[in-house]
Amino acid sequence: MASHDPRANPADSYLLFGIAMPKVRMITLVVGIALAITLPFMVSNFAVFQMTQVLVYAIAVLGLNLLTGYNGQFSLGHSAFYALGAYTTAIMIDRYEIEYYWTILPAGIVCFIGGFLFGLPALRLEGLYLALATFALAVATPQLLRYEHFEEFTGGVQGIDVFKPDSPISGLNADQYLYFFVLVVGALLILGAWNLVRGRTGRAMIAIRDNPIAASTMGINTSLYKSITFGVSGFYTGIAGALGAIVAEFVAPDSFTFFLSVWFLVGMVVGGLASIPAAIAGGIFILYMPNVSEEVISLFFGNDPSAKALIWVAFGLFLIFTVYVVPNGLAGLIRQGIAKLARRPGA
Amino acid sequence: MSESDTAALGGAGGDLILEVRDVAVHFGGIIALDGVSFEVGRGAIQGLIGPNGAGKTTLFNCLSRLYIPTSGDILFEGRSIMKTSAHRIADIGIGRTFQNLALFRTMSVLDNIMVGAHCQSKSDFVSNALRLPWVGREENSLRERAWDLIDYLELTDVAHMPVGGLPFGTQKRVELARALAAQPKILLLDEPAGGLNHDEVEELGALIKQIRDDRHITVLLVEHHMSLVMSVSDQVVAIDFGRKIGEGTPDEVRNNAEVVRAYLGTTN
Numbered sequence: 369m370a371s372h373d374p375r376a377n378p379a380d381s382y383l384l385f386g387i388a389m390p391k392v393r394m395i396t397l398v399v400g401i402a403l404a405i406t407l408p409f410m411v412s413n414f415a416v417f418q419m420t421q422v423l424v425y426a427i428a429v430l431g432l433n434l435l436t437g438y439n440g441q442f443s444l445g446h447s448a449f450y451a452l453g454a455y456t457t458a459i460m461i462d463r464y465e466i467e468y469y470w471t472i473l474p475a476g477i478v479c480f481i482g483g484f485l486f487g488l489p490a491l492r493l494e495g496l497y498l499a500l501a502t503f504a505l506a507v508a509t510p511q512l513l514r515y516e517h518f519e520e521f522t523g524g525v526q527g528i529d530v531f532k533p534d535s536p537i538s539g540l541n542a543d544q545y546l547y548f549f550v551l552v553v554g555a556l557l558i559l560g561a562w563n564l565v566r567g568r569t570g571r572a573m574i575a576i577r578d579n580p581i582a583a584s585t586m587g588i589n590t591s592l593y594k595s596i597t598f599g600v601s602g603f604y605t606g607i608a609g610a611l612g613a614i615v616a617e618f619v620a621p622d623s624f625t626f627f628l629s630v631w632f633l634v635g636m637v638v639g640g641l642a643s644i645p646a647a648i649a650g651g652i653f654i655l656y657m658p659n660v661s662e663e664v665i666s667l668f669f670g671n672d673p674s675a676k677a678l679i680w681v682a683f684g685l686f687l688i689f690t691v692y693v694v695p696n697g698l699a700g701l702i703r704q705g706i707a708k709l710a711r712r713p714g715a
Numbered sequence: 716m717s718e719s720d721t722a723a724l725g726g727a728g729g730d731l732i733l734e735v736r737d738v739a740v741h742f743g744g745i746i747a748l749d750g751v752s753f754e755v756g757r758g759a760i761q762g763l764i765g766p767n768g769a770g771k772t773t774l775f776n777c778l779s780r781l782y783i784p785t786s787g788d789i790l791f792e793g794r795s796i797m798k799t800s801a802h803r804i805a806d807i808g809i810g811r812t813f814q815n816l817a818l819f820r821t822m823s824v825l826d827n828i829m830v831g832a833h834c835q836s837k838s839d840f841v842s843n844a845l846r847l848p849w850v851g852r853e854e855n856s857l858r859e860r861a862w863d864l865i866d867y868l869e870l871t872d873v874a875h876m877p878v879g880g881l882p883f884g885t886q887k888r889v890e891l892a893r894a895l896a897a898q899p900k901i902l903l904l905d906e907p908a909g910g911l912n913h914d915e916v917e918e919l920g921a922l923i924k925q926i927r928d929d930r931h932i933t934v935l936l937v938e939h940h941m942s943l944v945m946s947v948s949d950q951v952v953a954i955d956f957g958r959k960i961g962e963g964t965p966d967e968v969r970n971n972a973e974v975v976r977a978y979l980g981t982t983n
């Protein structure tokens with residue numbers, strides 16, 4: 369046998385269908401990237417639009433996951449950060465005629481500040497109380513956006529129209545171009561999150577989740593870390609909102625109700641806590657699951673209009689089923705599957 | 716190092732690393748500490764004994780700034796720590812383990828130990844997210860140090876496993892490694908022998924001495940395991956009901972009438 373590095377992770381030497389695990393991960397990544405690049409040329413414009421929306425949701429779910437999955441803080445208020453990001457972009461484009469691509473980072477920064485400032489007082493709140501405080505944020509936000517004295521900026525109930533950017537690249541139509549724009553932003557954010565959770569800061573975030581007192585004794589400034597994590601989470605979700613505004617070509621108070629927060633939460637749980645790839649699964653789930661439920665119902669009940677009411681019942685049942693069968697989300701399911709199928713070399 | 720050398724280091728009048736002055740802690744009506752004073756000499760291994768509920772862990776929590784004393788003062792290297800926040804304590808050189816394990820359960824042994832070195836590193840959110848070159852170098856040196864401790868405490872086989880599922884004795888060693896990763900000047904050990912078998916306790920005794928001798932770390936040891944405390948300590952302080960009842964060399968404390976009555980008499 370080849371010389372064995374005693375410091376290597378034994379799990380990395382395992383083989384999946386005869387292929388070493390690091391190689392399996394590499395292949396998965398390459399196939400994933402290849403699919404992400406080629407798929408938009410093979411499907412309809414509407415499907416490309418949907419894929420773009422999936423990416424937007426995935427970024428928002430990733431933001432929530434950094435907060436909840438990695439740092440253990442709950443939020444039912446992420447629709448507020450999404451809205452803040454969306455309105456920042458919409459106002460910059462519509463009122464100040466700034467090019468859309470210059471608005472993404474500012475939207476993220478505004479939401480970082482918002483998240484950080486919200487995170488400071490929220491430090492005193494644990495678990496359910498934090499959930500309630502963030503719930504209040506989610507409920508208040510659409511009302512604020514509707515508030516008539518802000519109408520000059522927010523457009524009140526009407527909201528703001530955002531024009532879809534033209535494609536500057538020949539060979540790409542507007543939908544495809546926007547998809548790739550969002551893909552690049554999303555890829556950078558995923559890379560950043562990946563670096564973050566693997567380094568000193570990520571370890572500190574997880575340490576705080578696992579045992580805050582020990583974390584503080586190890587020299588981690590837990591209050592500062594928790595507020596910054598809130599800010600970073602807001603940054604991600606705010607950028608998702610900014611991109612979402614451009615994709616939807618429109619912002620209005622009613623797009624950002626408390627339900628959007630719940631969707632992010634559902635996407636995060638179904639995808640899997642404390643996992644970065646899980647965010648994409650979460651995004652897919654948020655976008656397609658309502659459609660799938662609708663298909664399933666029409667499969668059984670045809671076009672009977674009264675069956676429409678059953679769509680959400682089907683969705684609910686499916687959700688319960690998912691949580692029951694894969695309590696650790698899709699990411700957990702895949703981890704379990706690999707653990708079952710992978711073999712020690714030579715075994 | 717000969718016995719007389721270490722005794723001199725720990726002796727009065729020498730270089731004091733820790734001074735506990737008249738510390739009292741009240742929890743509502745409960746008086747957990749009632750004006751305790753003692754000193755720890757640099758380079759000493761000092762035992763802190765006392766029956767259940769005597770206030771030993773409470774004192775450790777004051778030293779870690781997890782509890783705020785009702786009155787009194789604590790000096791570390793001659794400076795009061797009464798205004799130092801809990802997360803700065805590791806930085807100034809006070810490390811500890813916990814009586815009832817306080818590990819990061821989902822994290823691997825390696826990562827737990829690397830968190831221990833948090834105060835020895837400084838990369839922030841932005842530099843980490845961008846993975847700037849110096850962050851990679853810092854990461855490598857932290858990992859190198861963690862591996863040294865993993866080898867030192869014989870944790871190599873479990874280094875990549877989540878600590879939550881490891882045997883109790885192994886978890887105790889991970890806690891020790893995590894505390895050492897911060898390169899503390901003083902190490903507070905809260906019942907490190909709890910739950911260990913006879914052989915493990917003997918190894919632990921040797922290890923504690925080694926840590927002091929090789930790494931020049933002062934040790935304050937809370938332990939119910941009398942033969943361990945008495946064999947490794949240069950000095951022993953005994954407390955009961957939040958008050959100091961005796962102090963001196965292991966032999967002196969062993970023969971102190973009040974200590975015998977409060978503690979040794981009931982266990983031996």
Ligand SMILES: Nc1ncnc2c1ncn2[C@@H]1O[C@H](COP(=O)(O)OP(=O)(O)OP(=O)(O)O)[C@@H](O)[C@H]1O
Nearest residue numbers: 742745747765766767768769770771772773774814
């Ligand atoms: N957070 C707290 N709130 C209220 N009472 C406390 C708290 N922490 C400790 N006490 C009380 O203070 C007293 C001292 O407890 P402490 O844990 O310091 O004892 P100990 O000497 O470490 O005992 P043991 O040997 O059992 O670990 C006990 O009566 C305990 O119940």
Ligand SMILES: [Mg+2]
Nearest residue numbers: 771772773814
């Ligand atoms: Mg105790």
